[in-house]
Amino acid sequence: MSELSQTTRAGTHREAFIIDGKAVSQRVLQEVSEAASTLIAQGVRPGLAVVLVGEDPASQVYVKSKGKAAEGCGFHSVQHTLSRQTSEADILALVGRLNADPAIHGILVQLPLPPHVNATKVLESISPAKDVDGFHPINAGLLAIGDIGRALVPCTPAGSMLLIDEAIKALGLKLAGLDAVVVGRSNIVGKPMAQLLLGENCTVTIAHSRTRDLAAVVGGADILVAAVGRPEMIPGEWIKPGAIVIDVGINRIPGEGLDKNGKPKTRLVGDVAFEAAKARAGAITPVPGGVGPMTIAMLMKNTLTAAIRCAERTV
Amino acid sequence: MSELSQTTRAGTHREAFIIDGKAVSQRVLQEVSEAASTLIAQGVRPGLAVVLVGEDPASQVYVKSKGKAAEGCGFHSVQHTLSRQTSEADILALVGRLNADPAIHGILVQLPLPPHVNATKVLESISPAKDVDGFHPINAGLLAIGDIGRALVPCTPAGSMLLIDEAIKALGLKLAGLDAVVVGRSNIVGKPMAQLLLGENCTVTIAHSRTRDLAAVVGGADILVAAVGRPEMIPGEWIKPGAIVIDVGINRIPGEGLDKNGKPKTRLVGDVAFEAAKARAGAITPVPGGVGPMTIAMLMKNTLTAAIRCAERTV
Numbered sequence: 001m002s003e004l005s006q007t008t009r010a011g012t013h014r015e016a017f018i019i020d021g022k023a024v025s026q027r028v029l030q031e032v033s034e035a036a037s038t039l040i041a042q043g044v045r046p047g048l049a050v051v052l053v054g055e056d057p058a059s060q061v062y063v064k065s066k067g068k069a070a071e072g073c074g075f076h077s078v079q080h081t082l083s084r085q086t087s088e089a090d091i092l093a094l095v096g097r098l099n100a101d102p103a104i105h106g107i108l109v110q111l112p113l114p115p116h117v118n119a120t121k122v123l124e125s126i127s128p129a130k131d132v133d134g135f136h137p138i139n140a141g142l143l144a145i146g147d148i149g150r151a152l153v154p155c156t157p158a159g160s161m162l163l164i165d166e167a168i169k170a171l172g173l174k175l176a177g178l179d180a181v182v183v184g185r186s187n188i189v190g191k192p193m194a195q196l197l198l199g200e201n202c203t204v205t206i207a208h209s210r211t212r213d214l215a216a217v218v219g220g221a222d223i224l225v226a227a228v229g230r231p232e233m234i235p236g237e238w239i240k241p242g243a244i245v246i247d248v249g250i251n252r253i254p255g256e257g258l259d260k261n262g263k264p265k266t267r268l269v270g271d272v273a274f275e276a277a278k279a280r281a282g283a284i285t286p287v288p289g290g291v292g293p294m295t296i297a298m299l300m301k302n303t304l305t306a307a308i309r310c311a312e313r314t315v
Numbered sequence: 316m317s318e319l320s321q322t323t324r325a326g327t328h329r330e331a332f333i334i335d336g337k338a339v340s341q342r343v344l345q346e347v348s349e350a351a352s353t354l355i356a357q358g359v360r361p362g363l364a365v366v367l368v369g370e371d372p373a374s375q376v377y378v379k380s381k382g383k384a385a386e387g388c389g390f391h392s393v394q395h396t397l398s399r400q401t402s403e404a405d406i407l408a409l410v411g412r413l414n415a416d417p418a419i420h421g422i423l424v425q426l427p428l429p430p431h432v433n434a435t436k437v438l439e440s441i442s443p444a445k446d447v448d449g450f451h452p453i454n455a456g457l458l459a460i461g462d463i464g465r466a467l468v469p470c471t472p473a474g475s476m477l478l479i480d481e482a483i484k485a486l487g488l489k490l491a492g493l494d495a496v497v498v499g500r501s502n503i504v505g506k507p508m509a510q511l512l513l514g515e516n517c518t519v520t521i522a523h524s525r526t527r528d529l530a531a532v533v534g535g536a537d538i539l540v541a542a543v544g545r546p547e548m549i550p551g552e553w554i555k556p557g558a559i560v561i562d563v564g565i566n567r568i569p570g571e572g573l574d575k576n577g578k579p580k581t582r583l584v585g586d587v588a589f590e591a592a593k594a595r596a597g598a599i600t601p602v603p604g605g606v607g608p609m610t611i612a613m614l615m616k617n618t619l620t621a622a623i624r625c626a627e628r629t630v
Contacts, residue, residue: 136456137453137456137457137459137460137462138452138453138456139456140455140456140457140459140460141451141452141453141454141455141456141457141459142452142455142456143459144452144455144456144458144459144502144506144510145452145455145502145506146502147452176525177525177526177527178527179527185513187459187460187461191459191460191513194521195459198500198506198521198523201523201525203520203521203522203523203525203526203527203532204520204521205518205519205520205521206509206513206518206519206520207518208513208516208518210491210492210516210518211492211518212492212494212518217518
């Protein structure tokens with residue numbers, strides 16, 4: 001497959017640049033730590049509060065990593081763990097207290113919430129200035145009208161944008177004017193990603209499950225962002241030679257053989273068939289180790305941003 | 316030109332369906348009037364307040380038309396005309412009073428505002444529930460996250476969407492899955508238009524001044540929305556045969572000869588070269604008489620919507 005692709009492009013193709021999300025996320029965390037030190041020296045310690053309702057094991061893992069990253073950046077970090085039965089009113093009251101708490105600059109309510117809780121209501125009760133997930137309609141609106149200097153941008157698309165910058169530099173390209181395709185239109189990834197790419201003067205196409213000829217749309221992309229959540233749904237053969245491929249999907253599929261406990265092995269794959277795509281792309285993110293590590297790093301960056309803005313308002 | 320186009324498409328082309336924006340806008344106004352009557356019978360008269368700062372002649376004309384349309388719908392209609400020298404604080408105070416006025420459901424501050432006034436600050440001071448222009452970041456955000464049931468949508472793209480529906484019906488098509496291209500990315504037209512088309516399950520591309528091959532992008536559009544403000548910048552030859560063309564541009568250009576006062580005549584044209592486009596398109600809006608009349612009609616519809624939501628909240 002790889003050989004065929006290289007042949008059809010007359011031997012001009014070098015192996016794709018592998019975008020190292022782990023390295024970029026470490027760099028972001030390092031920068032955030034340093035900026036936090038400066039801020040702390042001025043008397044402001046960035047503070048992140050994470051609210052977890054219930055005992056979902058995956059959520060517990062995420063919340064723990066977020067708290068650990070916050071501590072690693074020198075932030076004040078608190079975790080509120082509420083039982084699954086907690087009423088919506090009690091959750092809203094906690095958010096209200098965190099909104100009013102001057103030691104807290106970022107509030108994150110881990111999703112999913114139990115079914116008896118109106119998640120929209122809870123998320124919209126977070127002060128937009130402390131909404132480090134960037135899910136509040138005001139933050140979505142500020143991003144939509146291009147006022148990024150006032151918005152808090154959702155972490156995964158913001159992190160993907162940094163990986164695109166990394167690839168653009170590595171390939172010696174310019175971002176403005178490139179044809180970008182975002183596959184998937186979630187409020188958390190696809191739509192804000194499209195806004196960010198538009199802000200960088202790309203021509204942006206948003207494709208999704210109802211798109212008629214996805215292969216043709218993907219084939220026109222200088223920059224492809226896949227955010228669908230379906231394992232390897234984009235064959236490598238669809239990728240435009242030389243394209244930058246950002247794979248947001250993290251899908252667990254059956255692997256080969258058994259693990260040491262005798263259970264069938266599993267492995268993580270993205271929304272793009274990596275090996276075949278790598279043979280055509282100019283740059284590509286691996287899964288894992290691509291977009292994944294960026295999300296928490298950008299959460300720390302948002303918390304720092306919120307703290308800096310708060311300090312500026314109170315000067 | 317027309318003959319050539321028809322020949323190349325092997326004589327299969329019938330003349331484009333001309334989308335009659337005047338007729339559709341009249342229908343909208345009629346529906347709004349009827350719904351307003353019902354609401355008035357229940358004790359709620361929709362109220363629209365228009366704020367004009369300064370003596371800009373074009374703004375005076377717009378404001379007058381808006382007031383007239385509101386009266387035509389049976390609305391309570393007030394106009395506040397402030398001198399050009401009015402301070403930002405006084406404008407904010409007026410908006411504050413209108414926000415608190417239970418007889419007013421829609422507030423519109425006519426743009427442009429004088430340079431000493433921060434327009435963003437004034438527009439964001441309007442209660443989102445009364446923001447019938449749909450320019451507040453919360454309304455932009457609700458549209459961006461697909462929560463149209465709670466948003467107030469900007470009038471020109473909302474009206475354009477109705478014209479697209481009209482064309483879809485006339486041509487016997489289905490909207491979902493069509494390739495839509497929006498040329499222009501303003502916060503008032505291009506970006507919200509893209510959101511609306513995405514909400515209707517189109518594959519949406521946003522093109523703009525930095526797009527490298529606009530002809531190719533336009534040529535792929537089943538639905539083309541041109542919102543650039545450059546006279547006839549899209550040649551008819553670019554249009555995909557059978558496409559639906561919505562021309563938002565209203566540009567005044569020199570005409571032929573002199574008017575009765577001896578001044579050079581002028582005429583209005585859109586962003587699309589109409590005659591040549593008509594020979595290829597399946598449906599097309601004329602300029603004038605296309606999108607133009609829809610904007611005020613949708614402003615009335617937004618005011619009605621705001622009044623209905625207000626009545627529901629107070630029940």
